[in-house]
Amino acid sequence: MTTDRGMVERSAPRFWFEGRSYEARPGETVLDRLVQGGLPNLQRSPRYHRPRAPFCGIGQCTGCLVGVNGRPTVRACRYVPSDGDRVVTEHGWPSRRFDLFGGIDYLFGHGIDTLHGFRRPAFATPLYQRVVRRLTGYGKPPTAASAAGLAVPPEIRDVDLVIVGAGRSGRAAAAALVAAGIHPLLLDRRADATPVPGAELLPSTTVTFLPARAGTPEAPFELLGYAEPARGVLVRARRVVVATGSYDASLLFESNDSPGVLSGDGALALARSAGRPPFRRAVVFGAGERARTIVERLGDYIGAVVAPGDIPPDLVRAASAAGILLYPRSLVRSARGRTRVRSVEIRARSDAAATSIDCDGLILAHRRLPNGQLFFQAGARMGWRAGTGAYYPIVGDDGTTSVPGVWAIGSASGTLGTASVGSGERLASALTGRSLPTSPLERVRTDGPNELEGYYRELLRPPRSGRWIACPCEDVLLDEVEKATRIGYRGIEVVKRYTGLGTGLCQGRYCLPDALLLLSIAEGRPPSEVGYTTQRPPVHPTPIAALAALDGAIGLSEGP
């Protein structure tokens, strides 16, 4: 039986994939099930048809897109199958394993220049257009049947207080508020988000801010979004607490898109799904709290820790106890292996000699970044913190932002690790006017040494070879970004339009942070002057059916 959310199955559903039937445990996603047979290469990259596998495991990257029952670009890591579902891969001809168009990757060694190329001879223009058009796109357009079942009544809530994100800080705030007699609405993207007694939770729900109605400052904030698979969600709230958390960033090196390169989130999520990690011996990049967590949890499957700077004593101890090799102050130069990482080439900082480490996974755990889209959309004042190379909302200790009615807590607001709980509790104290017990609060350094900028300065020195993918969703190469700078296009907004970087499904989540550092180096000015791209609604790809269901619920209103 399927509940109205389509998420929970009472009996084990069986779905079909490439002629085989798979039985999924209740609540298990398609990727949870498939990864039990090893990390699957579900995708081909859009321009060069490079093999791609899941990277993030948290529904943000483009590594696990599949088609389900004629509906394209479904994220396998988010989709809980129903009995009889037909799951297909959408890239690769004749198959995802053997893709004839994979030859493009070899033929166009210097990249495909769609800005200047394909102009001559003029009479061939229509032919070029037909061919190029065929080769792009994430999947086949949806069938009518696949859209028919998506029309469901929307979820519309008018509430006093909504908390976006049911992670550590969001739940801590919710629990403290409930104890003080305030019952917030909790939203979370995950299907398996943990509820808080006394607070209603909408799981599998993703929202975006819409501008407040002009001229009526007391009007509620409107959050527009959807619940998987395509239920429209509209939340009007007087107060919005943003607790959207943080995520593990990507990294630039040669073949950084290789299957087996995983974000820290991805490594942990996929290990959880399959009961064991989808690799036998991985290299961890990073030396902070995140790297330590990964070493602690997956130590048996980690062969080496590579860090851009020094490795702190506690990680040294944990790693040595597990027999893990340590490479402090090192650069990751490249990943080798086309359909799966087979080795990683590293180099000590300020040294020419390279070392190759055999491995079947590379886990990026060097940099945790805030999910800050809602702050940008709310118009909150943001501050650049060089330590992580990211923008954070400027907040008071109780989580107030520059926008009245919008609060920021947890790692999205720049608290570190377990301090997220403290930020949620402080917020609850502020909102209830009571002095509640609070845990310690520790924030991300505002002025760190900017280790990564120095790292990239050294890494990017020529000569370079191979593909460095600056934007995996759109297959934009580092060379293209550098070329744009060279011919005079400055600032992230212009480079984004010039190269297409940041315009794909993840909306810049994985490419922008590195692009800001790259442009800062290339343009010779601080990253904060390179600018930031406008965070456009709906931020997360949202089914048209979900939005259409909300027509009529929203009157014509104006932006500020």
Add this chain to the structure above:
Amino acid sequence: MSVPKRSEYSVVILGAGIIGLYTAYHLARAGVGPILVVDRGFLSSGASGRNGGGVRQQWETRATVRLARESVEAYRHFGRDFGYNIWFRQSGYLFLAETEAELARLRPVHDLVRSEGLPSRVLDAEGVGRLVVGIAPGAVVGGTYLATDGTLYPFPAVWGLYEAVRAQGVEVALGVEALGLETRDGHVRGLATSRGPVATSRVVNAAGGWSGDFSRAAGLDVPNHASRHEILASEPMKPFLDPMVVRPSDGLYFSQTMRGEVVGGLTLPHPPGTGQGMSNSSAFLPRMAAALVRLIPRFGALRVLRAWSGFYDDTPDGFPVIGEDPRLPGFYHANGFGGHGFMLAPSATRRVARAVMGETTDLDPSLFGPGRFLVPARPSTAERLQLG
């Protein structure tokens, strides 16, 4: 940010969008110089970087049909002339009629377009269904279709022009705001900018949605007003839709770009003016989504990636304003394109350049001239069709 290098220019152009840059290009080719183009934003930050890329030749008057046809010819050779591939794809423009009455109203345009030698066709519902696979049964009775209309990718057109005019010696100062005109004896003498004053006897107002604000600040009562239009893009899909589809009744339009995204918009009654900023309204995403799903049900399973907005520069009669302002010699209009700047830019700016050089143009001043708003409006004899 850049600073004007000289203290005096032969011509200063406001706006580094498609109209401003194309005007600079034609002027520089004719030997006019030195030329300065100022823009307060970054390249393509205005409507030239925010439009849906449609280029059509189906217009309500012979003059605009001809301008559009000339522009199509220019875009066909843009790659050769400017080195950038704008992916101008002539896959047609389809105007939908939901009723026989609407179809009847499209006919005069069809007849006019055909009389100009363009292969416009009237389609019945079945013909529309062949072009737009999956259209809801009964959604339309037919439409008009011109196969040589098309779509292009706006950004490379801006890059190509930007690089071309700079190679011609034109200065393009980005991040520089035009603050006001300096006049003496009723003639333009200079321009105040956020980076200091520059002397010039000719200023071209090609500031798009902001052109009306600038003219009025200079003391000229112009009827231009900015109207905010919103637009969205879907995730990129394999090709399934060739033409640009337009529904005049509510301004719905969409096409599938070379990259595979469905890009389109819908007209909402936003109040005029630039003060509202380029954000999205609450209503747009739900309303646009509902319009798309009603017309093509399978769009429901497609995802929206992002929405944004930009300003049309509208005039009361829907025609652009081209030429010298009779009240202020030396002040030239190249504005009021009402969301059609890209469609008409190559040809219209040729006329702008001629006007700036003091030459006569083939444009009817009663249709395009700035002076047309200074005489009492003629009573309209026929209901005019606004194609969108």
